Amino acid sequence: MNNNDDQNHTLPKDHPRYLSLRYRHKIIEGMKNLIVAEAGLIAHGRGECFDYILGEKTNLAAKKAIKAAVALLLLAKHPIISVNGNVAALCPNELVELSNKLNVPLELNLFYRKEGRIEAIKNMLESAGAKNLLGIDETSMVQIEELSSNRRNVDPKGIKIADVVFVPLEDGDRSEALKKTGKKVIAVDLNPISRTSIWADITIVDNIVRVLPEMITILDDLKNLKEDQLLEILNNFNNKKNIQNVLDLIKDYIDAQKEEAFKILP
Numbered sequence: 001m002n003n004n005d006d007q008n009h010t011l012p013k014d015h016p017r018y019l020s021l022r023y024r025h026k027i028i029e030g031m032k033n034l035i036v037a038e039a040g041l042i043a044h045g046r047g048e049c050f051d052y053i054l055g056e057k058t059n060l061a062a063k064k065a066i067k068a069a070v071a072l073l074l075l076a077k078h079p080i081i082s083v084n085g086n087v088a089a090l091c092p093n094e095l096v097e098l099s100n101k102l103n104v105p106l107e108l109n110l111f112y113r114k115e116g117r118i119e120a121i122k123n124m125l126e127s128a129g130a131k132n133l134l135g136i137d138e139t140s141m142v143q144i145e146e147l148s149s150n151r152r153n154v155d156p157k158g159i160k161i162a163d164v165v166f167v168p169l170e171d172g173d174r175s176e177a178l179k180k181t182g183k184k185v186i187a188v189d190l191n192p193i194s195r196t197s198i199w200a201d202i203t204i205v206d207n208i209v210r211v212l213p214e215m216i217t218i219l220d221d222l223k224n225l226k227e228d229q230l231l232e233i234l235n236n237f238n239n240k241k242n243i244q245n246v247l248d249l250i251k252d253y254i255d256a257q258k259e260e261a262f263k264i265l266p
Ligand code: ATP
Pocket: 042, 043, 044, 045, 046, 047, 048, 050, 169, 170, 171, 172, 173, 188, 189, 190, 191, 193, 194, 195, 196, 197, 206, 207, 208, 209
């Protein structure tokens, strides 16, 4: 059997699962470089599963949520982008581009604090051009009382004082805790019924690798809008309805696949 490097090199671009396998490879490389935790591999697999039954493309509901999310980030007084190992491994350049264009800091927020991990993620993001990185100095961290895990430690200049927190790939406990401290939460989660998705104010049900480029494009469209225009976008967005629409999409996709999936057979 080939090792992972061989698999990547021999994978032809026209392979039907090229993109999915390329991102899988990035996650595996990320784990070898300490950026991704072992559990991050499992989380990625769960995401892949939902992506499959969403047709692996950005749906209309996700587009609406992305627009609302960008509007909220532009309206926020102290927005912050929370970063975990999977996101850093999958799309460091887009993450940094969004942070720099919005002028919003990135805060490292890790559940598994293995020796050398913070350094590895910091290096990765700084080589991608990150200018404003928080959550690096563990000695200056403060705590969110609502949370018992080690992710209760947050940066006093970041999540602690934030009014809006963008949390791609978050776990449910933390999203709930952030909500309970009165912050607005924007989540990216391929599982539309995870606790994170349900607790968030804006839930983007799509793959982070597609969400970040779309957010950057939408930001260019919205950045010159006036406050009341941004507020109008937000007021027209209904998160519960949007998640329900995604669930309908999954149902429709599975119904269609009852026929479509078999068409590849000779
Ligand atoms: P919750 O606690 O919110 O119910 P969980 O704890 O079961 O969820 P985790 O395993 O902590 O979830 O986080 C993984 C989540 O991230 C999963 O819901 C998965 O669908 C999602 N996910 C994984 N990879 C991606 C990705 N590339 N893009 C978007 N979402 C992803």
